[in-house]
Amino acid sequence: xxxxxxxxxxxxxxxxxxxxxxxxxxxxxxxxxxxxxxxxxxxxxxxxxxxxxxxxxxxxxxxxxxxxxxxxxxxxxxxxxxxxxxxxxxxxxxxxxxxxxxxxxxxxxxxxxxx
Amino acid sequence: xxxxxxxxxxxxxxxxxxxxxxxxxxxxxxxxxxxxxxxxxxxxxxxxxxxxxxxxxxxxxxxxxxxxxxxxxxxxxxxxxxxxxxxxxxxxxxxxxxxxxxxxxxxxxxxxx
Numbered sequence: 001x002x003x004x005x006x007x008x009x010x011x012x013x014x015x016x017x018x019x020x021x022x023x024x025x026x027x028x029x030x031x032x033x034x035x036x037x038x039x040x041x042x043x044x045x046x047x048x049x050x051x052x053x054x055x056x057x058x059x060x061x062x063x064x065x066x067x068x069x070x071x072x073x074x075x076x077x078x079x080x081x082x083x084x085x086x087x088x089x090x091x092x093x094x095x096x097x098x099x100x101x102x103x104x105x106x107x108x109x110x111x112x113x114x115x
Numbered sequence: 116x117x118x119x120x121x122x123x124x125x126x127x128x129x130x131x132x133x134x135x136x137x138x139x140x141x142x143x144x145x146x147x148x149x150x151x152x153x154x155x156x157x158x159x160x161x162x163x164x165x166x167x168x169x170x171x172x173x174x175x176x177x178x179x180x181x182x183x184x185x186x187x188x189x190x191x192x193x194x195x196x197x198x199x200x201x202x203x204x205x206x207x208x209x210x211x212x213x214x215x216x217x218x219x220x221x222x223x224x225x226x227x228x
Contacts, residue, residue: 033215043159043203043218056215091158095214103149103205104216106158 002026004107006092012113013082021077021110023092032075033093033104034067036060043091049075082114118142119206119219127225134191136202136222141185144209148180149216150189151203159203159218163189194226 005024013019025032034046047057049067066078075094079086089111093104120139128134136150147166151159163178165171165187171178177190187206191198201221207214 031214035218042220043153045215045217048215056211089156089158103147103151103161103164106160109158111156 002105004092004094004105006090006107006110008110009108010111010113012115015084015114016081019079019082019112021079021090021092021112023075023077023107024073025075025092025094026096026105027073029094029096029105031055031095031097032067032069033095034077035091035093035106036088037091037109038085038088046077079112082112084114087112087114117219118208118217119204121202121204121219121222123220124223125225126222127227128194130194130196130226130228132194134194134198134224134226136189136191136204136224138187138189138204138219139185140187140204140206140208142206142208142210143182143185145185145206146209147207147216148178148187149205149207150176150178150187151205151218152198153201153203153221155201159205162202191224196226196228199224199226 007022032049037043047061048055064080089109091109092107150163153159165178165180175192179188201223203221204219205216
């Protein structure tokens with residue numbers, strides 16, 4: 001069964017550094033999402049992406065965050081200047097199309113640790 | 116008002132018994148409802164989807180939806196130790212143009228031998 005893949009599985013960075021988290025969505029999916037989960041807290045929506053632009057974003061997704069689909073397969077989340085509070089699990093997800101009510105398919109996540 | 120509410124637990128159920136997990140949601144126009152299971156340090160894994168009022172069964176799992184009461188539940192029959200995890204209720208709110216899903220905080224389920 002096709003999977004969403006994320007790399008790296010664990011990223012350690014120093015405060016103020018830029019990080020890029022990478023995702024390869026399922027190949028025939030058109031809608032892409034990033035979620036995050038701070039340790040012990042709920043899974044929170046960050047941003048959705050369709051047709052090479054952001055379709056919806058949450059309050060968390062401020063100017064420090066950006067997303068990109070640099071080629072036909074990768075979907076990336078960039079954090080420009082990391083803060084301690086950015087430490088979390090980041091999950092990528094995808095969906096075939098908007099009208100498809102089927103659930104999101106999640107990748108295994110990237111654990112980001114900011115020191 | 117939280118968009119998706121769940122009791123945090125922990126809910127402790129003896130092995131072989133039925134575990135009952137509940138969830139309420141605030142957006143009355145929501146159309147799609149999901150239960151995910153999450154083991155510690157892992158990603159959410161889909162257990163059940165339900166889209167219309169009534170029951171939806173898949174093996175030991177039954178999801179129940181009551182849109183009038185804005186209530187979703189998950190029953191796990193013949194609970195096994197491997198069912199010990201956090202169960203996340205998720206809803207696709209009507210207002211979302213991108214069909215995002217919103218998660219509840221999750222209910223921690225513990226199956227005791």
